[in-house]
Amino acid sequence: MYPNWILQRAYLTPKRSALTFEGETWNFDQIKIISLNRAYQLASLGINQNSRVAIIGRSRPELVFIIYACMHLKCEMVLLNRKLAKDELAYQIDDAEVNYVLSDDEDQYLLPDETNIISFSTVMEREITPTSIDKEWSIEQTTSIMYTSGTTGFPKGVRQTVGNHQASALASVLNIGLSEEDVWLCAVPLFHISGFSILIRSLLYGNEVKLYEKFDPASAVEDITTGRVTLMSLVAVMLERILNGLEENKIKASPKFKTILAGGGPFPKDYLIRAQKVGISVSQTYGMTETSSQTATLANEDAIRKLGSAGKPLFFNQIKIAGVDKPFVEGEILVRGPHVTPGYIGQFSSKSSTVDGWLHTGDIGYLDDEGYLYVVDRRSDLIISGGENIYPAEIENVLMAHPNIREAGVCGVEDETWGEVPVAFVVIKKETPKSDIIGYCMEHLAKYKVPKEIYIVEKLPRNGSNKLMRRKLKELI
Amino acid sequence: MYPNWILQRAYLTPKRSALTFEGETWNFDQIKIISLNRAYQLASLGINQNSRVAIIGRSRPELVFIIYACMHLKCEMVLLNRKLAKDELAYQIDDAEVNYVLSDDEDQYLLPDETNIISFSTVMEREITPTSIDKEWSIEQTTSIMYTSGTTGFPKGVRQTVGNHQASALASVLNIGLSEEDVWLCAVPLFHISGFSILIRSLLYGNEVKLYEKFDPASAVEDITTGRVTLMSLVAVMLERILNGLEENKIKASPKFKTILAGGGPFPKDYLIRAQKVGISVSQTYGMTETSSQTATLANEDAIRKLGSAGKPLFFNQIKIAGVDKPFVEGEILVRGPHVTPGYIGQFSSKSSTVDGWLHTGDIGYLDDEGYLYVVDRRSDLIISGGENIYPAEIENVLMAHPNIREAGVCGVEDETWGEVPVAFVVIKKETPKSDIIGYCMEHLAKYKVPKEIYIVEKLPRNGSNKLMRRKLKELI
Numbered sequence: 017m018y019p020n021w022i023l024q025r026a027y028l029t030p031k032r033s034a035l036t037f038e039g040e041t042w043n044f045d046q047i048k049i050i051s052l053n054r055a056y057q058l059a060s061l062g063i064n065q066n067s068r069v070a071i072i073g074r075s076r077p078e079l080v081f082i083i084y085a086c087m088h089l090k091c092e093m094v095l096l097n098r099k100l101a102k103d104e105l106a107y108q109i110d111d112a113e114v115n116y117v118l119s120d121d122e123d124q125y126l127l128p129d130e131t132n133i134i135s136f137s138t139v140m141e142r143e144i145t146p147t148s149i150d151k152e153w154s155i156e157q158t159t160s161i162m163y164t165s166g167t168t169g170f171p172k173g174v175r176q177t178v179g180n181h182q183a184s185a186l187a188s189v190l191n192i193g194l195s196e197e198d199v200w201l202c203a204v205p206l207f208h209i210s211g212f213s214i215l216i217r218s219l220l221y222g223n224e225v226k227l228y229e230k231f232d233p234a235s236a237v238e239d240i241t242t243g244r245v246t247l248m249s250l251v252a253v254m255l256e257r258i259l260n261g262l263e264e265n266k267i268k269a270s271p272k273f274k275t276i277l278a279g280g281g282p283f284p285k286d287y288l289i290r291a292q293k294v295g296i297s298v299s300q301t302y303g304m305t306e307t308s309s310q311t312a313t314l315a316n317e318d319a320i321r322k323l324g325s326a327g328k329p330l331f332f333n334q335i336k337i338a339g340v341d342k343p344f345v346e347g348e349i350l351v352r353g354p355h356v357t358p359g360y361i362g363q364f365s366s367k368s369s370t371v372d373g374w375l376h377t378g379d380i381g382y383l384d385d386e387g388y389l390y391v392v393d394r395r396s397d398l399i400i401s402g403g404e405n406i407y408p409a410e411i412e413n414v415l416m417a418h419p420n421i422r423e424a425g426v427c428g429v430e431d432e433t434w435g436e437v438p439v440a441f442v443v444i445k446k447e448t449p450k451s452d453i454i455g456y457c458m459e460h461l462a463k464y465k466v467p468k469e470i471y472i473v474e475k476l477p478r479n480g481s482n483k484l485m486r487r488k489l490k491e492l493i
Numbered sequence: 494m495y496p497n498w499i500l501q502r503a504y505l506t507p508k509r510s511a512l513t514f515e516g517e518t519w520n521f522d523q524i525k526i527i528s529l530n531r532a533y534q535l536a537s538l539g540i541n542q543n544s545r546v547a548i549i550g551r552s553r554p555e556l557v558f559i560i561y562a563c564m565h566l567k568c569e570m571v572l573l574n575r576k577l578a579k580d581e582l583a584y585q586i587d588d589a590e591v592n593y594v595l596s597d598d599e600d601q602y603l604l605p606d607e608t609n610i611i612s613f614s615t616v617m618e619r620e621i622t623p624t625s626i627d628k629e630w631s632i633e634q635t636t637s638i639m640y641t642s643g644t645t646g647f648p649k650g651v652r653q654t655v656g657n658h659q660a661s662a663l664a665s666v667l668n669i670g671l672s673e674e675d676v677w678l679c680a681v682p683l684f685h686i687s688g689f690s691i692l693i694r695s696l697l698y699g700n701e702v703k704l705y706e707k708f709d710p711a712s713a714v715e716d717i718t719t720g721r722v723t724l725m726s727l728v729a730v731m732l733e734r735i736l737n738g739l740e741e742n743k744i745k746a747s748p749k750f751k752t753i754l755a756g757g758g759p760f761p762k763d764y765l766i767r768a769q770k771v772g773i774s775v776s777q778t779y780g781m782t783e784t785s786s787q788t789a790t791l792a793n794e795d796a797i798r799k800l801g802s803a804g805k806p807l808f809f810n811q812i813k814i815a816g817v818d819k820p821f822v823e824g825e826i827l828v829r830g831p832h833v834t835p836g837y838i839g840q841f842s843s844k845s846s847t848v849d850g851w852l853h854t855g856d857i858g859y860l861d862d863e864g865y866l867y868v869v870d871r872r873s874d875l876i877i878s879g880g881e882n883i884y885p886a887e888i889e890n891v892l893m894a895h896p897n898i899r900e901a902g903v904c905g906v907e908d909e910t911w912g913e914v915p916v917a918f919v920v921i922k923k924e925t926p927k928s929d930i931i932g933y934c935m936e937h938l939a940k941y942k943v944p945k946e947i948y949i950v951e952k953l954p955r956n957g958s959n960k961l962m963r964r965k966l967k968e969l970i
Contacts, residue, residue: 017850018809018831027864028805029792186663190698194670220667220808315506328505331697332495354495373494387504 017152018178021219022048022084032196033224037077044222051084055149057142058085061134063116065090065150068161068361070109072096072127073120075206075229078136080215082118083206087159088149094161094173095207099480102128104171108163111362112173155179161361162209162305173361174369176209180308181216183354187330191313192247192275192299194221201245203228203236203254208481210249210279213309237261240296243270249277251482252287253423255298256416259290268295275299277313285324286417292320302326302349302391306357306375311335312389325388326381329353335389338376343385346392350374380407397486399428401436406465408486411438414460420448425476426467427489440467441489443475494629495655498696499525499561509673510701514554521699528561532626534619535562538611540593542567542627545638545838547586549573549604550597552683552706555613557692559595560683564636565626571638571650572684576957579605581648585640588839589650632656638838639686639782650838651846653686657785658693660831664807668790669724669752669776671698678722680705680713680731685958687726687756690786714738717773720747726754728959729764730900732775733893736767745772752776754790762801763894769797779803779826779868783834783852788812789866802865803858806830812866815853820862823869827851857884874963876905878913883942885963888915891937897925902953903944904966917944918966920952 025034026048034044042050063069069091073079086093094112096105106128109117119127121135157178163171200218202225204210218225226245228235236258239245250258255278262268275297283300291298297319303310312335314327329335333353340347352373359369369375381391393407408426415424423443428436442453450470457466477488502511503525511521519527540546546568550556563570571589573582583605586594596604598612634655640648677695679702681687695702703722705712713735716722727735732755739745752774760777768775774796780787789812791804806812810830817824829850836846846852857875858868870884885903892901900920905913919930927947934943954965 017829019811024808028808030863189666189671193672194666195672196670222667331501331505334496352494386507 018155018182020088020149020151020153021216022051022087023149023151025219025222029222032222033199034218035077035080035225035227037227037229040077041224042077047081047084050081051088052146052149053144054081054085054139055088056144056146057139058082058089058118059147060142060145061116061139063089063091067091067115068094068112070094070096070112070114070117071119072098072105072117072123072207073136074098074122075202075211075227076120077227078140079120079206080227082136082139083212083215090150090153090157092158092161094163095212097163097205097207097480098123098126100126102126106131108171108173111171112161113362153178155182156358160212162207162212164305172364172367174305174357175359175361176305176308176357180355180357181213182220183332184213184308184310184330185217185220187332187353187355188217188310188313189221190331191315192277194223195246196222197272198223198247198274199226199245200224201226201228201236201239201248203231204249204251204482205480209303209305209309210251210481214249231257233257233261237265237267240269240273241267243272246272246274247277249279251279252283253478253482255283255287255291256422258296259287259294262294262296263290271295273297277301277310279303279310283324284413284416286413288319288323300324300326302381302389304377306369306377307333307351307353308355308357311351311353311355314388318388322384322388324390325384326391327389328387329389330355335383336374337382340382343387344382346380346382349377349379349381349389349391351377397427399426399436399438401428401431401434401438401464406436406438408438411440411457411461411465411467412484414457415440415442415453417460418448418453418456420444420446421453423476425484425486425489427486429468429490429493431468434464437468438465439469439471439489439493441471441473441476441492444472494631495659497565497626497628497630498693499528499564500626500628502696502699506699509699510676511695512554512557512702512704514704514706517554518701519554524558524561527558528565529623529626530621531558531562531616532565533621533623534616535559535566535595536624537619537622538593538616540566540568544568544592545571545589547571547573547589547591547594548596549575549582549594549600549684550613551575551599552679552688552704553597554704555617556597556683557704559613559616560689560692567627567630567634569635569638571640572689574640574682574684574957575600575603577603579603583608585648585650588648589638590839630655632659633835637689639684639689641782649841649844651782651834652836652838653782653785654835657832657834658690659697660809661690661785661787661807662694662697664809664830664832665694665787665790666698667808668792669754671700672723673699674749675700675724675751676703676722677701678703678705678713678716678725680708681726681728681959682957686780686782686786687728687958691726708734710734710738714742714744717746717750718744720749723749723751724754726756728756729760730955730959732760732764732768733899735773736764736771739771739773740767748772750774754778754787756780756787760801761890761893763890765796765800777801777803779858779866781854783846783854784810784828784830784832785834786832788828788830788832791865795865799861799865801867802861803868804866805864806866807832812860813851814859817859820864821859823857823859826854826856826858826866826868828854874904876903876913876915878905878908878911878915878941883913883915885915888917888934888938888942888944889961891934892917892919892930894937895925895930895933897921897923898930900953902961902963902966904963906945906967906970908945911941914945915942916946916948916966916970918948918950918953918969921949 030045338348399406431437507522779789815825876883908914
């Protein structure tokens with residue numbers, strides 16, 4: 017048995033700052049009191065440890081308190097992605113067979129029309145009648161359920177247990193260290209594991225979370241340069257904007273700022289080199305919904321020597337490449353450890369998440385001769401052209417290193433001769449002839465990898481966690 | 494399943510310093526290679542995961558490598574206290590029914606004559622024939638067995654599992670934090686949990702251990718003032734010597750030095766105040782063999798406000814006072830958590846270590862109104878005089894605050910009128926009339942607590958971990 021994280025943290029360090037949002041700060045004792053009250057209110061609506069509850073809301077304290085209240089009640093939370101279309105939300109609500117749908121008042125319009133909604137204000141208007149709250153949690157208990165981003169096939173509801181979250185946070189601390197002064201900037205969605213895991217770490221580590229409703233590069237630059245925050249999670253597109261802000265203002269990160277956990281796919285090397293110049297340590301990570309955040313992370317001490325790698329597994333985790341026992345040979349990445357989901361809910365509940373304890377990620381990568389993981393690409397994005405394997409990320413990396421290109425996405429299109437050929441979609445910083453871009457690629461890539469067409473677009477299709485959705489690129493043609 | 498700590502740590506951070514002893518340093522990769530070789534040699538002698546092996550040795554690298562080799566082989570290690578008498582060692586070797594006794598070449602004379610000894614050099618002279626080493630460990634597996642210090646009754650062999658050690662190290666890091674620069678000074682015995690847990694932390698955290706064969710106040714003072722080490726575990730008598738060294742030389746601890754984990758019973762407040770003056774943060778802890786190190790520790794932020802407390806439980810642990818649900822009421826301290834031993838070996842193997850998961854420590858303490866633990870005394874040391882409870886530590890604290898007293902121990906002696914009365918044994922810094930000491934006690938203690946006699950002695954009886962053995966005080970009369 018493990019302690020209720022919220023009660024234990026409030027017992028151990030009641031006066032430490034727990035959460036800051038738009039200038040207001042709550043300490044762990046206040047967090048406990050508010051979340052307990054919210055739990056009593058939810059209990060009075062019938063929610064208990066046998067309930068499954070869908071939750072949708074903006075990244076604001078009200079959502080955090082509702083999440084913590086659900087943890088007190090030990091119900092299973094399905095965290096809905098507020099960037100989804102109504103049809104997609106309807107699928108999840110239906111598949112998860114939830115008993116309740118809790119919605120931020122402002123987000124009710126996002127839900128399918130027939131949804132039976134309990135708004136956050138309905139919860140908060142309930143009378144507060146204390147009820148018994150368990151002080152202990154079991155490691156097998158499901159805390160959260162998140163649907164995988166769905167870049168392939170139907171979304172699956174992934175169970176994330178108390179044990180998964182705890183193992184993930186503990187393994188992470190052995191990698192990045194911990195100090196009482198740590199403050200985590202959370203500008204990634206709480207409905208994704210990247211944001212949700214920041215809340216978990218806060219409870220286990222006793223550190224403050226500075227929560228942003230929306231990512232705001234100017235504020236992030238300020239928090240990073242003043243040392244107001246010491247840690248941050250982000251995806252590549254966010255880093256690019258922060259780097260721009262620092263570069264334009266000719267300022268550097270505070271020495272107090274420790275590192276950025278960089279997830280959601282491989283980062284262009286160009287970004288990493290620019291980050292170093294402005295004093296930002298970037299820890300490339302490899303993680304997913306099924307592993308409750310990071311499986312591997314590149315330790316700070318290896319940031320330069322192994323640029324582009326996602327590092328080594330965190331202490332309790334294992335990684336291997338399917339069917340491969342030699343370095344530098346690509347194959348499917350397999351993952352094992354206490355952070356790996358025990359399985360799915362809904363229509364995939366009978367599908368086993370692992371084989372012999374190993375999660376088959378569908379991602380392609382290799383280990384180098386020192387055991388560092390390099391993630392080459394998502395299997396579903398693989399372009400096969402004339403028998404040659406082409407990985408879009410490799411082409412995107414080259415494009416994003418072009419001085420006039422801000423963002424790039426690459427996918428395959430059908431081709432009579434070669435089967436498939438790559439094409440590129442770019443967001444530009446500055447007017448540039450396409451021939452110039454093609455020429456740049458010719459310089460840096462094998463000929464068969466050079467995009468057969470360049471499309472200049474306003475923005476790239478991204479999912480709720482800002483990951484590039486390569487499948488949707490074709491729709492831009 | 495969890496990874497073999499030694500192999501995983503060497504995989505993750507091979508080049509980081511792991512161990513330093515008398516000017517020589519080994520990194521984690523070197524540690525791995527040496528310990529594997531030693532494991533192959535032990536395997537060739539027949540040691541495997543079905544073996545139980547007693548080990549005796551000085552705190553030197555040879556011992557560390559043998560310990561890590563035994564971990565590789567998954568045998569159960571009985572760590573023998575080299576300060577024990579032959580009869581006491583014979584009892585443990587016999588009770589544990591060990592298959593092998595491994596001895597530091599220099600320590601063979603300590604063992605009972607009939608012991609079938611394998612010396613460290615015998616091991617090291619074996620041919621190295623690689624054999625299969627498990628890369629995974631189960632959480633239930635017993636890593637080490639330590640006999641409790643035996644201040645009450647017959648010593649019991651306490652199982653400490655992979656899960657116990659791991660939970661202990663992880664809970665500790667959530668309290669004291671972690672940085673790549675951490676270096677742990679180990680001057681406490683490796684055969685006690687205080688020293689052994691430093692090795693475990695090193696493997697899990699990836700930090701360096703600076704190992705001392707014997708506690709040497711001058712070297713410790715140098716390591717602390719230069720910042721060569723950042724953390725240390727010790728008992729009160731060691732702190733006093735370090736404080737003397739700092740005070741005499743009018744020097745302070747380096748700002749890099751984080752904290753001292755202070756165990757082995759309550760520390761005199763006077764020491765803590767002096768420590769603050771020389772810039773040493775002291776984290777009072779409460780732990781024991783049965784809990785694989787700390788159960789509670791006073792967080793740095795509370796060091797001043799709660800002087801004398803052992804703090805709050807570490808994150809995964811729980812503490813309660815038997816039969817008491819109010820603050821400030823004394824009773825037996827009960828402990829629960831993943832760090833608590835699953836049980837004993839030998840003649841006590843059928844004795845349950847816990848009741849409903851709670852370990853009954855036999856120690857007396859209370860929780861204050863904020864949930865801070867105050868350890869009042871070992872139950873076995875309780876003096877009952879005229880119906881009043883007297884706790885020796887309280888009297889010792891007063892005596893040690895006397896400017897001319899270095900160490901003090903108190904026990905009860907029989908008395909016709911009162912049943913028992915306390916008497917004191919003191920090691921003095923400077924000639925002092927006994928009447929002066931009595932007078933000082935009269936000033937600071939209730940009359941019934943004032944020692945009826947003061948014995949000035951050369952040194953106090955202490956066990957291998959330098960804990961005062963109050964039961965042996967009477968023999969000094």
